[in-house]
Structure formats: structure tokens, C-alpha cells
Amino acid sequence: MESDKEAVVRILRDLAADAQQVLKAVLHSETESLHRKTPSGVVDEIVDEVRRIVK
Amino acid sequence: VKLHELVLENFRQFAGVQRIAFATESQRNVTLVYGANGSGKTTLLNAFTWVLYEQLSPDFEQQGRLINDSIWAETPLGTEAGVKVTLHFEHNGEHYLLRRSARATRGTSDAQALGKTEVTLQVQNKAGASDQLEGANDRIDRILPRRLSSFFFFNGERMEHLVRREAYSEIEQAIKTLLGLEQVERAVKHLPQAQKKLEAELTKLGDPRIQELTEALNFERDKFKKADDDLKTAHDNLASAQDHKEAIDGNLRKLAATSELQRQRDDLEQRVRQSNERQNQAQQELRSILNDRGFLSFLTTLPHATLETAATLRAKGELPAPLKRQFVDDLLDHGQCICGTALVDGEEAHRHVSEWRRRAGLAEVEAMWGQVAAQAKGFLDDRATLATDLANLRGRVASEVATRKNLDDRLSAVSAQLSNLPLEDAQKLEARRNEWEQRIGQLQREIGRADLAKRDAEGQQQKLERELGREKLHDERAEVARRRVSVVRDVREALAKVLDIRTNTVRCELDERIRVAYKSITFKPYAPELNENFELELWQNVKGSRLTVPKSTGENQILSLSFVGALAGLARERAEGQHDGVANLPGSEGAIFPIVMDAAFGNLDDSYRRDIARSLPRLAPQVVVLVSKAQGEGPVAGEMASYCGREHVLTYFSTKEEDHDEQIELHGHLYPYVSTRTQSERAEILEVAQ
Numbered sequence: 210m211e212s213d214k215e216a217v218v219r220i221l222r223d224l225a226a227d228a229q230q231v232l233k234a235v236l237h238s239e240t241e242s243l244h245r246k247t248p249s250g251v252v253d254e255i256v257d258e259v260r261r262i263v264k
Numbered sequence: 265v266k267l268h269e270l271v272l273e274n275f276r277q278f279a280g281v282q283r284i285a286f287a288t289e290s291q292r293n294v295t296l297v298y299g300a301n302g303s304g305k306t307t308l309l310n311a312f313t314w315v316l317y318e319q320l321s322p323d324f325e326q327q328g329r330l331i332n333d334s335i336w337a338e339t340p341l342g343t344e345a346g347v348k349v350t351l352h353f354e355h356n357g358e359h360y361l362l363r364r365s366a367r368a369t370r371g372t373s374d375a376q377a378l379g380k381t382e383v384t385l386q387v388q389n390k391a392g393a394s395d396q397l398e399g400a401n402d403r404i405d406r407i408l409p410r411r412l413s414s415f416f417f418f419n420g421e422r423m424e425h426l427v428r429r430e431a432y433s434e435i436e437q438a439i440k441t442l443l444g445l446e447q448v449e450r451a452v453k454h455l456p457q458a459q460k461k462l463e464a465e466l467t468k469l470g471d472p473r474i475q476e477l478t479e480a481l482n483f484e485r486d487k488f489k490k491a492d493d494d495l496k497t498a499h500d501n502l503a504s505a506q507d508h509k510e511a512i513d514g515n516l517r518k519l520a521a522t523s524e525l526q527r528q529r530d531d532l533e534q535r536v537r538q539s540n541e542r543q544n545q546a547q548q549e550l551r552s553i554l555n556d557r558g559f560l561s562f563l564t565t566l567p568h569a570t571l572e573t574a575a576t577l578r579a580k581g582e583l584p585a586p587l588k589r590q591f592v593d594d595l596l597d598h599g600q601c602i603c604g605t606a607l608v609d610g611e612e613a614h615r616h617v618s619e620w621r622r623r624a625g626l627a628e629v630e631a632m633w634g635q636v637a638a639q640a641k642g643f644l645d646d647r648a649t650l651a652t653d654l655a656n657l658r659g660r661v662a663s664e665v666a667t668r669k670n671l672d673d674r675l676s677a678v679s680a681q682l683s684n685l686p687l688e689d690a691q692k693l694e695a696r697r698n699e700w701e702q703r704i705g706q707l708q709r710e711i712g713r714a715d716l717a718k719r720d721a722e723g724q725q726q727k728l729e730r731e732l733g734r735e736k737l738h739d740e741r742a743e744v745a746r747r748r749v750s751v752v753r754d755v756r757e758a759l760a761k762v763l764d765i766r767t768n769t770v771r772c773e774l775d776e777r778i779r780v781a782y783k784s785i786t787f788k789p790y791a792p793e794l795n796e797n798f799e800l801e802l803w804q805n806v807k808g809s810r811l812t813v814p815k816s817t818g819e820n821q822i823l824s825l826s827f828v829g830a831l832a833g834l835a836r837e838r839a840e841g842q843h844d845g846v847a848n849l850p851g852s853e854g855a856i857f858p859i860v861m862d863a864a865f866g867n868l869d870d871s872y873r874r875d876i877a878r879s880l881p882r883l884a885p886q887v888v889v890l891v892s893k894a895q896g897e898g899p900v901a902g903e904m905a906s907y908c909g910r911e912h913v914l915t916y917f918s919t920k921e922e923d924h925d926e927q928i929e930l931h932g933h934l935y936p937y938v939s940t941r942t943q944s945e946r947a948e949i950l951e952v953a954q
Contacts, residue, residue, distance in 0.1 A: 262751075263751050
């Protein structure tokens, strides 16, 4: 049976190349904004990253 | 993280500068702090959370008065007074100095209008140089996440709230924080907003149909959000209602006049739960049978017809076929019959043998006929048992319905007896219990409705998103916009799945750790469980039946402590890199948390105090325990003696006129514990010589 780690790896691997890039960029933005007291602008950051990656 | 020293300056009872150093050796990791009521034990606990997170516990009274009262009273009008807490700690081999301070200007009223707090964080590297770090709050949150702090800096008497249903979301959040899944959770929340913005671009570029679809999508999203909010509110309200009902049950168990009836009710309710489980099991089997064999009920004539056809073919000698086609083909290929006649193409003998080829059978067809006939026979046998199995299962369901009807009648009778007791307290309790029970039923129905609405909106959203993906676009820019939307959707779906998988796996892991921690604390034959709703429960096995254990204060405290121990263990393992992180995802590195526990033993009896005192030193690498003289005596001192690295006494100076001076004897020395008839209310920290 597929383990938890294998399932996560499969889900991430099954994403298209540009989606994988977007995922990394999204998590990077979220990690950066996580410890800010008032996280703002993260949605706009994500939109910009998507525009940059998917052309 | 290893705590070294806490320095308080005019912080509540602690006038002037007062220091408390902590035990840091791994074998002697416990710091015991003794203090009378009012001496500042809760203040010490709050000094930790204030300096780290600027946070005070709800039971910390008069939160606006942080500056010591005497100092404040002596401050001339129009001048400033301040309060400061400094924490020295060690993290990853480096020494840190965290300072938080606040100031207020003395006005005509006694109120302290404290200004914005100032916080600084300094790190001293191995060479001894000291650097001031930017973003102190941010860094502290990374080292000791605030969302986990309530599990490590807490009041023992209040920690049992962890076993209440209301705490489930707090526990779920703690698990996510621990795993570094907060950013994934936030991404899952933010991605739909990003998707909406990108869809707006697509709408501008696309045709009217695209606009129509995105509008419908937004409508479904709003419906989904509303249903999701309703569901969360209903779940929270249900948890609270169940806690209220359980609290009333607890009171009814305690009253002499009602305890026996409540015991009967506990027993009946347990049987109702068991009956429900049996019915669910039967219904699950019923569904599984209908999935696997339900189609057989529609096969009335086909198996018979198949068997008859096979029998007819056999009767005619066509099954098995008299000759195999491969055999005839081989004769023709070799150009010779088995009688020796040459088979030459175009001659009579060749034509004659070729005729046989048409009549010969294929081995595969024959084998297939064999299988079909066997299967048809199997279908007939299974069809005969299907009806019996379904009837049996329906019988089991009906029997459980009848059992529950009977149990419900008996429960109503118990409730009626309680309502009619000539005891006002009992009647009131029962009336309130009935109200909560009705509320619970109502909330369960609300949950059902909201859940259905949420699923429906989710299904519609997926349908519309697929449609949007299929719609023909002629504009190249619109095509790019659509790709962006679908990429964001794919990422959102992937992260939502990852979040589910990881949260559930760690829940299972914590569940196992809680069992181990619980067994290490107590020998009681109970089994704790962190269930799928993140609720902490305690079970016992009675004659083969799994029954919940009525929650006493002692049991709750041990259960909560097991959870804290399990959480600390997992956090530590992650920090030490022994635990698998989420593959390819950035996450928190875990943390080695100390435990700081106020009123660790409350009013527990000796056996629980002994169990907890024995287990505390092993729950975390560093433990600070704040106790009163009465709480710390006897089993606590005995069990902790060999782990205790440092001890302190908080001497309470009281303005009370009565002569109530008290001392505490530790290691053969007497220390002032309470000193009355002093000029001001204050406390001092004394280190005990060991």
C-alpha cells in the first residue's frame, strides 16, 4: 500500500512542470509572509508569480 | 531551546530587579519553584509568555497593571515608569538575550496606560560577540512557534481543557504548526483568491460564455464558503453543547440522590452507542454486498440461457470441437494429410482438408466457453445466497433499530425519574440537560444540511471548472489566462490533498505517542485516543466492550499531560532531524520545547500527584514546575528529588496585619515563605542552596 510520503511525492510529481514551479513559488511566498504580524499582499504575490511562470 | 535565566524588572509583584536561574543539565533538568498563593507563580508563567509573545493568560487578572504597584505609586505625576522582562536562552548552540519592555506616564488616575512594547533580540555567537537581530518577534516565532506555546507554558489546573471537545481545533492547529504545514494551509486558503483574480482576467479576454461560466463559478464559491462557515460554526457549537451536557452529567454523578440514575443512564447511553456501531457495521456490509453482488438480482434468465447454450453445443458435438483449427493449419502447411496423402493447393485432397478448417474450433473460444459456463453456474449459486445475505443484514439493521427504540424508552424513563425527584437541584440539572440535548440534535441536523450544501457546491464548482477548461478560445492571450487559472486550480487541489494526508498521518502518530506517554505515567488499564475529530478520549475494555471512561479531574490531567509529552517528543524529533518532513516542501524545523507548568498538581490526590511528578522530568528536556508548599510536599518532592537541578522560593511579603509568617524547610534550611505586616505587597525570588 502506498505510504503517506509516497502519496505526497506522487501528488507533487503528477503536477505539470509549470504547476510545480507555481507550487514552489506559492509556498515560498507563504513561508515569507507567515511570520509577519500582518500578512498582506500574499495573494497579489501569488498572482504575479503565476503570470511570471505561465506565459 | 534551553532556558537559562529570567530577569524581571518591576514586573507585577516583583519590585526592582529579580532573577531566576533554571536547571540546564540533562540529568537534572527540573527547576522547582515554591510559592504561596499571591506570591507570583502565575506572574512568573506570564512573564515567559509576555517576553516571548507579548501574551498573557486569561486568568491573569488586571492585565493592564504590569508595572509593580509600589513603584507606580511612588512615580511622580507626569514622569515615566517602566516594566521589563529579559530571557536568556540557548538555541542551536548560540546564546540569545530577549528583552521586552513597556513604559507608562503617571497620570492622575491609577491606571497604567502602557505604551507600545519594545522588543530586542541579541545573539551571542561562539566567539563571544553579540549582534542585535532584526525582526525579534518573527525570529522568536520561528524558534518557539507561538501557536504551540499554550501547550508548553500552561497552568496545570486548566490544562484539562485539552480533553474537552472545544479544544479540538486548537489541537489540530498545533499539529499543523508542528509539521510546518501552516504555509500549506494558508496557500490552500489564498489560492482560490488568486484564482479568482486570474479568472477576472480571463473574463475580460474571453467571450460571453466564459463570462457566464466564471459568474456561475463565483456564485458556487460563495455558496461553498457560506456552507463551510456554517459547518465550522455548527461544529464549534456542537462541541460546546456536548461539553455542557457532559458537565451536567458529571454533576448528576456527584449528587447522592441522582448518582444511581445517572449511572444507569451512562450505561444505557453506552449501549446506544454500541448499537449504533453495530447498525453502521451492518449497513456498511449491506452496501458492500450490493456493490459486489447487487447486479445478480437482475440476472434472471441469462445464466440459465448460457448454460443451456453450452449444453446444446456439447450435445451437437461442437463443444469440445472435434478438430482444432491449429491442427488443420499445420497439415496444410506441411502439405501432407495424416493418411499420407499429399495436399497440393488446387487439388481435391487439399480442398477437402481445407473444408475441415472451417468446421474446426478455436482453442481460445473453447476455453472461453468453459469459463462462461462456470461463471454462469457461479452466478446462479451466488444469486441464491444473495437474497439470504441481504435478508440477514436487513434483519440485523431492524434488530438494532428495535434495540435502540427499547433503549430510548428506558432513557426517557430515567430522565422522567430524574425530573420528578423531589430535589430542586436535580430537577434543574435535568431540565438544563434536556435543553442541551435538544440543542445537540438541532446542531447535528444543521451539520448534516451544511455538509450537503458544501458537497453540492463543491461538485458544481468542479463541473464548471471543467467546462471552463473545455471552452474553445480563439484569442491567444485568453488561452494563456485560462492556463494560469487551471495551473492555480491544480496547485490548490494538490496542496489540499497533501494537507489532508500529512495532518491525518501525524494525528495517527501522535495518537500512538499519547498511548505510550499515558502508559509511562499511570498503570491504569485505560487507553487514550486522539480520534479523527482531534478529540482526546479515554477508553476502557469492560468484558470485551470498549467503553469511554468518565472523565475525572485526575484522569483528564494525566491525559492532557500525555498529549503535551507526545507533542514535545514529536517536536523534538523533528528538530533533531529524525523525522521525515513533507517531501519537497519547506516546513518548520520543529523545536525542543521546555515545559513551564504552574499549579502542576492542583488538588489532585496523592496517587495522581505521584504519577505526574514521576513523569514530568521525562516529558521534556527542561521542566520548570511552580508549586505551593502543600502541592510540592510528600510524593512530589520525593519523585522529583533526583531530577531537581535548581530550586527557588518566592517569598511573599504581605501587608496583612495578622501574624501569619510562614517558613518552608528545604534541604535542612528554612526559607521565608510568607512574611506579613510589611509596608507593601511584593515578592522576592530566593535560590535554595542544594
